[in-house]
Amino acid sequence: MVKFVLKRVGLALVTLWILSLIVFGAGQVLPGDPARAILGPLAAPSAVASLRHQLGLDRSLPSQYWSWISHFLQGHPGTSYQYQSAIGPLLISALGRSLKLAAVAFVLVVPPGIVCGVIAALNVGRPVDRIIGIVGLSATTVPEFVSGIILIIVFAVGLKWLPVSATAPSGSGFLTSLKYLILPAIPLTLILFGYISRMARAGTVEALDSDYARTATLKGLPRGVMIRRHVLRNSLLPTITVIATQTGYLIGGLVVVETLFRYQGIGSLVFNAAVNKDFPMLEAGVLTIGIIYMVVTLAADVIFSLLNPQIRVAAAE
């Protein structure tokens, strides 16, 4: 098991390093210039040249990359070009907010998604199954900016039940912060619900159809016990993987929701960094999201292998 985890961590580090190279390379291909982005299109060329020098952009590309990565490896993510301040605190506070929103969305979507998927599987072909399937699919196709605006207009501007923005006043307690996060979490829930319930349904249908389920039924186990002990344990394995792969989206991919609900998360931070060619911020942001993604998928694989001994054996060989 330890060998399995170590191997995965090593692979993850190599992946992150390649990711950092890709981000740096892609950043060079994108049009625009960080100094120009800061000073605006109408600034004098001499002002732009002077700012480029201050930011170190007049050095060669390998030297820019080397100075960034050597500082990064020593634990100094550096200074943002755009904000002229340390990246660490900016990134940590944005990440904190993103994790909070992701957690709320996670709690809102995972249990109902799994429960509905299992219910659909137990009623394959019946109206309940159809309804869950159609609702899930329809919800997935509604983009966040559509569902978000509708939610704001109905619940915040019209009924005034919930706040318009997701940012709670500073010093708010847990419950107040939670109240601010409900509205922005719903569009994410809508998008993920269909996906998770379909995976749970497919896994359950397959497990119900398996030999061990038939054996359990034939040996006279009550249906409830059979489902809990034999079916769910196996049927939820693919669902866990699916949920894990969605964490990248839930943490780093929420630019639209963050913009609409005035919530400064890591998604819009990275997006702005890309637009403004703020290379140190972009690298730090992308790598942070990458690390979280890899930790979560690694955790999912560990859970998976604990539940499924076949994988453990294969990995150790």
Next chain:
Amino acid sequence: MNRGSKDLDRLRGGRSELESHYIDELVSGRLSRRAFLRRGSAIGISGPLLAAILAACGSSSSTSTSTGSASSGGTPTKGGTLRVACTTPAAAVNPLTIADAGGLCMLNQTGEFLIFDSNLKLALEPMLALSWSPNKDGSVWTFKLRQGVTFHDGSQMTADDVVYTFQELSDPKNASNALSTFAGVLTPAGVKSVDASTVEFQLEAPNGSFPYLVSSDNYNAIIVPKGTDYAKWQSTFVGTGAFKLSSYTQNVGAAFVANPAYWGPKPYLSSTQFKFYATQQPAILAFQGGDVDVLSQFVPAGATAVLNSPAYRLIKLESSIHRELSMRCDQAPFTDPRVRQAVALTLDRRGMVNALLSGDGTVANDYPFGPRFASTDTSVPQRTQDIAQAKQLLSAAGHPNGLRVILTTEVYQEIPELAQVIKADAAKAGIDINLKIETQAAYYGKATYGNSDWLDATMSLVDYGDRGVPNVFLEAPLASNGPWNAARFKNATYDGLVKKYVAALDLQTQRQMAGQIERLLLAQTPIVIPYWIDGLTASTPTVGGLNPTSISQLYLNTAYKS
């Protein structure tokens, strides 16, 4: 009237030649009251004197300045927190480098200028300078500073601080955004302190509009304490304003509290709170949902819910914000001025203002003189849509069957829609325009010739922000050596006229030059300006005393919630 002219003679006593000239202009009716206020304040006639002169001429100044109370919202009450929706500052709040709407709105919360260019009153108002005056040819300007002003760090403001500020702003070695304003006008060596409360600016060339260049128009020019490290300014926001920094959180918002040591009347509000929005739509939703009291500087596109609702108070500012369509005078098919004129004649400008700006704008006439500027010669006839004449010009220029061309532009506010309308209008005369709409980064590129679609495209449509005087609009995009001459317009007569216009101190000469420039540009048509856009600010009905400018600044000194 007899009593009036006697009063006038008394007021004339001791006035300089230039000041007398403006009084003559007013008396003769060549200068409107508003224009007199604007021009008179520019050359340093004080507010009370301006009012007295207007009164002596039989017109009450109180009516002219009452536009300033456009934002009154009931009786002022003391205290309270005003919440404002503001565009997220695009970069660090650094007075030297800042250039975006959100950033300059932040600067003016704690920072003040020598002069405030008031859009509401259409006049320059003394801020940290009490008075200013030029020498005979306008090449040296002397500013008397206000006494007893303290910075938020407790230090006294003196001439040294003003000299430091302008030397940093005009130093070509610095990454200063004001360099494009000060190029050819001011160098660090030209800024001198005469005594503790007097600063002298020795210019590189005579400039009749110099006060505008040190006013709030030049948004970078807030006065900071000598020795300020501009890069670290955003951690303190040290200025001289009526509010001082309480907290600033990047991308999220900012809070300010009333400054008890403020030199002017103390503000009504005890604090202010700014919430940042990356785009306009969430800000409008927040305004509608009651999350903010003020929606600062928005555009009509997507704001109909606010514009059409009687539940909100609107402040409209006549501004010089505009769009400029340039045609490469050195590239086919635009080498022939008749082709350029034909394009201009296809446009239905009134229709554009109504459809794209919800009517909140003014039709423009293909030269950068508009209603915002007193020097505009309004006798030049407005160009209107004339498809028949456009077709005739095209045939005469050798394009009887029309022509095809690519229009390159940027994704910014209503510009993509404007490009569509231009394409549709031009098609009526047989001009087939293909659109190339790019992100702002791709469109502007390096913003130098050969490295920028904005400057290099055969036909290019760009945005220009508000200025108090048309100097930048006349020079940068149209002068032969201008840095943003996307039309590659090179005309020695034009260059000469602009030089004379910029140097002119008196309005009569300025307007004479303006008339010639206007006629020349209409004949040549290197650029098309379809309209001038109003600056819009909205608030809830209980808010009053707002003082916005058309470059996104928002002074809250006199703001209140009733």
